[in-house]
Amino acid sequence: MRRSLCTSISIAMIAAIGATFVTAGNAADSGNVVVASYGGSFQDAQTKAFFEPYAGATGARVTGTTGTGYAKVKAMVTSGNITWDVISADAAAYESEVKDDLLQPIDYSIVKADGIPAELRTKYGVGYMKFAQNLAWNKDKFPNGLTPAQFFDPSVKARRVMLALPYYNLEFALLADGVKPADLYPLDVDRGLKVIDRIKDQIVGFKPPSDVQALIQQGEVDVAFGPGGRLNNAIKAGANWAYTYDGSVTVVEYWAVLKGAPNAAEAMKFINFAIQPEQQAELPKQIFYGPTNIDALKLLDPALAKDLPGNPENEKLGGVLNSKWWNDNLASVSTRWSTYIMQ
Structure with missing residues (x-):
């Protein structure tokens, strides 16, 4: 991909x-x-x-x-x-x-x-x-599926992986926390980071797309938020996983x-x-x-x-990335994000 x-x-x-x-x-x-x-x-x-x-x-x-x-x-x-x-x-x-x-x-x-x-x-x-970024899970561990809210619920114990940079992740966190897709922008960065912070100790890492797929195929994570194409490839390669468009981010x-x-x-x-x-x-x-x-x-x-x-029918379940907002705010948000994931 x-x-x-x-x-x-x-x-x-x-x-x-x-x-x-x-x-x-x-x-x-x-x-x-x-x-x-x-x-x-x-x-x-x-x-x-x-x-x-x-x-x-x-x-x-x-x-x-x-x-x-x-x-x-x-x-x-x-x-x-x-x-x-x-x-x-x-x-x-x-x-x-x-x-x-x-x-x-x-x-x-x-x-x-x-x-x-x-x-x-x-x-x-x-x-x-x-293309889209999606929530996915190991069907052996979560046979009944998983919701975006559960991804950020610390009582749901699982090894998680998210993407390396702030876009997508912040949108996903806000959607999971109840923000409507039409109200995503301007992004409430503080709120998004607080949502992620709930389960930060259960995150294996913030990884590039290829690593997300590799971790899934190697059995090193239980749930993931990553590119739908990579998730689909992992499933085709034999991973017993499923994914949803609930909380997805489309580009x-x-x-x-x-x-x-x-x-x-x-x-x-x-x-x-x-x-x-x-x-x-x-x-x-x-x-x-x-x-x-x-x-x-x-x-x-x-x-x-x-x-x-x-x-x-899939797109209405999530949000669409606002690239204009990110072009205006990427530098400042990336600085905060880099500090956050290194803490």
């Missing part, structure tokens, strides 16, 4: 550019487009769901590269040495890129996004995928085009192709992420669709 927001929201971190993947259609090239993403299993899934089908349908040459992120995008646009056209950007990186005028407007005369919710059809990007991923992109016209055509229901429905078949186009859910096996992040 690809990186979590824990790496991309730290906008000062510059990701190195990795290997380049090229997919060419059978027909003569009618255009070129370079798409920057994150590599790994996520980019493998994007290649199968978007890159290869677009190349096959249009004859265009689609080059997938890695390293997308706010810092790299800013460096590229500022220097004028722009080698990417389309980027896949999580909500936090996207907000920073918009704020710094690094993107060009989406051409909605080409990009037909009627099936995408209005709030995700923005001036500079189209939300095309959702949106955007397609966007760099300001000054050398193949902007082809970039708009690619985005239009990639947000249609048929293509969005291909991504969840490859990796555990949900579509934003509601019509895409109708094309999926109901058993798969009902369990995906972004399914309205």
